Amino acid sequence: MLLIAALVLTSCGRSPSTTTASKNSQESQEIEYRLAALSPAIAVMLRDLGYEDRIVAKHDYDMVLGDQIPAAGSELGFDLEVLIQANPTHLFFQKTSAERSLKLLALAEEHGWVIFERPLNTLDDIAATMDDLYYDFKGKPQTQPDQFEVQTNQDRTPPSMGLAASWDDLGPVADAAGKVLVLGSVDPIGAMGPGSYHHQLIERLGATPAIDEGSMWVELDYEDLIALNPDSIILIAPRQSSDGDRFGEPSPPTLKDAKAALGPIADLPISAAQNDRLGVIDHPIGLLPSGALGQVAEDIAEMMERWAQ
Numbered sequence: 001m002l003l004i005a006a007l008v009l010t011s012c013g014r015s016p017s018t019t020t021a022s023k024n025s026q027e028s029q030e031i032e033y034r035l036a037a038l039s040p041a042i043a044v045m046l047r048d049l050g051y052e053d054r055i056v057a058k059h060d061y062d063m064v065l066g067d068q069i070p071a072a073g074s075e076l077g078f079d080l081e082v083l084i085q086a087n088p089t090h091l092f093f094q095k096t097s098a099e100r101s102l103k104l105l106a107l108a109e110e111h112g113w114v115i116f117e118r119p120l121n122t123l124d125d126i127a128a129t130m131d132d133l134y135y136d137f138k139g140k141p142q143t144q145p146d147q148f149e150v151q152t153n154q155d156r157t158p159p160s161m162g163l164a165a166s167w168d169d170l171g172p173v174a175d176a177a178g179k180v181l182v183l184g185s186v187d188p189i190g191a192m193g194p195g196s197y198h199h200q201l202i203e204r205l206g207a208t209p210a211i212d213e214g215s216m217w218v219e220l221d222y223e224d225l226i227a228l229n230p231d232s233i234i235l236i237a238p239r240q241s242s243d244g245d246r247f248g249e250p251s252p253p254t255l256k257d258a259k260a261a262l263g264p265i266a267d268l269p270i271s272a273a274q275n276d277r278l279g280v281i282d283h284p285i286g287l288l289p290s291g292a293l294g295q296v297a298e299d300i301a302e303m304m305e306r307w308a309q
Helices: 001-013 026-032 040-050 080-086 102-111 123-138 147-152 157-168 172-176 197-204 222-228 243-247 256-267 294-309
Strands: 035-037 054-058 090-095 115-117 179-187 189-192 215-219 234-236 278-281
Touching: 035 040, 040 054, 040 090, 040 123, 054 080, 080 102, 115 123, 123 157, 123 197, 157 294, 172 179, 172 294, 179 197, 179 222, 179 256, 189 197, 189 222, 197 294, 215 222, 222 256, 234 256, 234 294, 256 278
Parallel strands: 035 054, 035 090, 090 115, 179 234, 234 278
Antiparallel strands: 179 189, 189 215
């Protein structure tokens, strides 16, 4: 209910410049969208909505789009010449503390580029942004969808509903996992602390994070791990993306894989190691604040179900 309320408030608070993309299905059909995905995370969201073929410029550190799409810079500086050449209708940014350059804003106004900028600091931010993109480009669900709507999205289900299902409380299964430590690195050892997406995921799934205070990234040593004595350890270690990720379903990492990836951590005198509650999430974009966190949550849920048996 809180998520739905947050999405409603977000939708009501949109500025006119970010809601002109689609007032109705007829307008959507007539507009030729040309999208500059200047955020790796939002590029994933646009791809998942089926708009990859409309993207004409991308972020320097993009992780999912094709090589044929020109890179137009990063937060260190966006290449205005590339953007002018790409001639986008929309610019997409992840909102941070950094301000957009006055030159870029002036250029956007001159060319009529619509700026879409959203924070992606929490799971609810991610869900709200995905729904905003969905509503702006697909249109709001209608009781009697017209032909255009049927062609573009037959079930008309907003993305937040799928994410909410993935992030649902697991109940006793999550309780059985005990104190869960999520690592993002093993050399040096780095853990996902409060405020990070993966820490939020553990809480949303109903489990207890092993670290309950500190920053989003907490550096640890072996003595710290022994003192924490987590009951379960999950390592987020994205694999290199391949064609198998687009057209198949790669096999999930095994316990043997987890022990190999964790190295000496798997041999420490801690509950997680002694009870073989060790796992690896190797989703190629499992660290990005995007819809991929829905699949990450499902993989964690499957892992916890195995541990509970």
